[in-house]
Amino acid sequence: MIMVPIPILIIAIMVGMIILGLLRPPLTVILPLLGIYVILMLVPYMIPNLTVNQYLNIRYMVLPVLGLVIGYGISLFVDKYMNVNIPSLLKIGQGKTGRKQKTKTKRKVEKKPEIKPEDIERIVYESIDVLKLGISTNETLGTWVEYYEGWTDVVLGISRRFLSIKDSAEIINKEAMVLSRIKNYETKALSLGFALREESAYKRQRKSKSKTDYEDRLVVYVRPEDLASEFMASAQLMNNYMEEFNKVFENLVRDKEISQYMVNARVLVLYVDGIPRKFIILHGN
Amino acid sequence: MKLLLRFKDLDSLIKYLDEELNKLKMAKQKLEKEIEKESLVDIVEMKGGNISIRRDRITEFKGMINEINARIEIISSLLEELRNELKESNYTGLVLLEFDNGVPRRVLLSQPLTLGESL
Numbered sequence: 232m233i234m235v236p237i238p239i240l241i242i243a244i245m246v247g248m249i250i251l252g253l254l255r256p257p258l259t260v261i262l263p264l265l266g267i268y269v270i271l272m273l274v275p276y277m278i279p280n281l282t283v284n285q286y287l288n289i290r291y292m293v294l295p296v297l298g299l300v301i302g303y304g305i306s307l308f309v310d311k312y313m314n315v316n317i318p319s320l321l322k323i324g325q326g327k328t329g330r331k332q333k334t335k336t337k338r339k340v341e342k343k344p345e346i347k348p349e350d351i352e353r354i355v356y357e358s359i360d361v362l363k364l365g366i367s368t369n370e371t372l373g374t375w376v377e378y379y380e381g382w383t384d385v386v387l388g389i390s391r392r393f394l395s396i397k398d399s400a401e402i403i404n405k406e407a408m409v410l411s412r413i414k415n416y417e418t419k420a421l422s423l424g425f426a427l428r429e430e431s432a433y434k435r436q437r438k439s440k441s442k443t444d445y446e447d448r449l450v451v452y453v454r455p456e457d458l459a460s461e462f463m464a465s466a467q468l469m470n471n472y473m474e475e476f477n478k479v480f481e482n483l484v485r486d487k488e489i490s491q492y493m494v495n496a497r498v499l500v501l502y503v504d505g506i507p508r509k510f511i512i513l514h515g516n
Numbered sequence: 517m518k519l520l521l522r523f524k525d526l527d528s529l530i531k532y533l534d535e536e537l538n539k540l541k542m543a544k545q546k547l548e549k550e551i552e553k554e555s556l557v558d559i560v561e562m563k564g565g566n567i568s569i570r571r572d573r574i575t576e577f578k579g580m581i582n583e584i585n586a587r588i589e590i591i592s593s594l595l596e597e598l599r600n601e602l603k604e605s606n607y608t609g610l611v612l613l614e615f616d617n618g619v620p621r622r623v624l625l626s627q628p629l630t631l632g633e634s635l
Contacts, residue, residue, distance in 0.1 A: 371519055373618025374583050376543040395532075399522040406522070406610075448622075449597045455610050455626040458520075465520040479562050486567055489560060499547060501580070504618065510560040511574065513550055 241291075245298040252302020253317045261299065268295055371472045372396075372505030382493040385500060386484060389507050393476055396505075400469035407462035414456040476506050483507070519615040520624075526607035529623065530598055533613075537591050544584045550574045551581070590620055598623060 251264070272292060306317045379385045483489065493512065501509040523529040550557070557574045560567060610626030 371618060372521075372615055373587070373620075374580075375540060375587055376547060376577075376580055376584060377539045378543040378546045396521070402522045403520060449594050450601045450623045450625065453624045453626065458612075458624070461518060461520060464518070468517070468519055478565075482562060482565060482567065489567060492569075493560075497546075499543060499550075499577075501577070508562050511577065512558040512560065513546070513574075514555065514557065 241294065244295055248295045248298025249302035249305075252299045252304070253306045255303060255306050255318050265295070265299075268292075371468065372502070374504065375502050377500045377502070379498050379500065381495055382490055382498070385493070385498050385510070386490075389480060389483075389500070393473075393480060396469070396476070397473055400466065400473060403462050403469065404466040407459060407466050410456050410459040410462055414459050417456060472505060479506055479508070517617055521613040521615070523611040523613065524608075526598070526602060526611055526625075529611050529613060530595065533591050533595050533598075533620075537588065537595065540584050540588050540591070544581065544588070547574075547577065547580060547584070551578055587619065594620060594623060 251261070269292065309315045309317060377388060379388055493510070497513040499511040499513065500507050501511065503509070523532065551574055555574050556571055558569055558571055560569050607625060610624070612624040613620055614622045614624055616622075
């Protein structure tokens with residue numbers, strides 16, 4: 232029997248078990264390994280004449296288990312608090328544990344697309360780009376771009392948008408009052424023993440689709456009186472928004488220099504939070 | 517944050533969405549072309565009551581392409597569902613376009629109700 236210096240054997244076992252723990256293999260890997268270890272330790276008991284190594288004794292069983300636990304613990308901790316997934320870092324767990332796990336992770340990806348590391352950089356840069364544009368919270372009608380040829384068309388386009396939003400805001404303002412009155416009326420009617428009946432279109436949609444499907448729909452039927460508070464909130468928001476829009480628009484139209492400068496320009500109009508904020512003048516063709 | 521736009525009927529909503537879609541597609545095409553060329557542009561900016569002009573590369577607006585794409589996608593699907601849902605007649609009840617955090621999300625149509633005796 233070749234004598235291995237004892238500390239080295241112990242250290243080797245511990246290091247091995249810690250690494251194993253870090254990889255967080257499934258139980259089907261851990262149990263057989265521990266089994267082999269136990270058998271190895273039981274050898275001296277089964278064959279009394281054979282001494283393998285004094286540290287390969289059942290009393291030292293705690294060492295490999297401890298190593299495994301430490302490794303596993305570190306791996307979990309790092310994953311949770313530092314977002315470093317050691318098993319995937321070491322590229323193990325996909326190859327060795329076979330197909331089963333692969334299909335499992337695949338199914339997970341389909342459900343909830345994970346962000347690949349190489350995508351993160353791109354996403355970060357894109358976010359920085361977006362921030363640079365001055366998009367703050369993306370409120371009201373959001374952020375988008377329109378293209379016009381010539382200043383007259385720019386002004387026409389913006390004023391048309393302004394007017395249509397203003398119309399909508401005014402109607403909503405009026406209807407908010409009516410709707411809250413209807414709501415009151417309905418509660419009274421209900422207390423007098425009348426009930427609300429849903430008419431055909433709504434019923435049809437509800438019947439034909441399951442509930443979750445219904446919630447995912449882009450076109451939904453609502454009871455208008457249920458929207459009373461949303462109408463109110465919308466009207467409030469719209470007031471401030473229209474004020475700001477109007478201010479920007481007036482500044483723009485009144486500025487003689489700008490209008491002269493842009494007479495025949497090709498312009499990309501950038502709306503930020505629903506308000507035309509930036510005008511990109513394109514040169515050449 | 518939610519915001520509602522009110523339309524007088526379904527046809528005008530569809531017309532509105534169609535127009536938005538065309539504008540976005542046109543703007544996207546122009547923007548992409550200029551970004552590809554990395555052209556120099558003049559940027560007129562409205563901040564508070566002030567107007568500023570500076571010359572810069574259009575590439576700083578690269579991020580907009582994603583915003584536009586997202587909008588094009590949602591508006592297209594809204595239009596598609598609207599056309600499937602009510603192809604027969606022009607709906608004239610309450611027609612609302614709901615914006616959620618600046619993005620058009622859903623179309624809300626009023627559900628006609630009648631009062632009757634409770635059962």
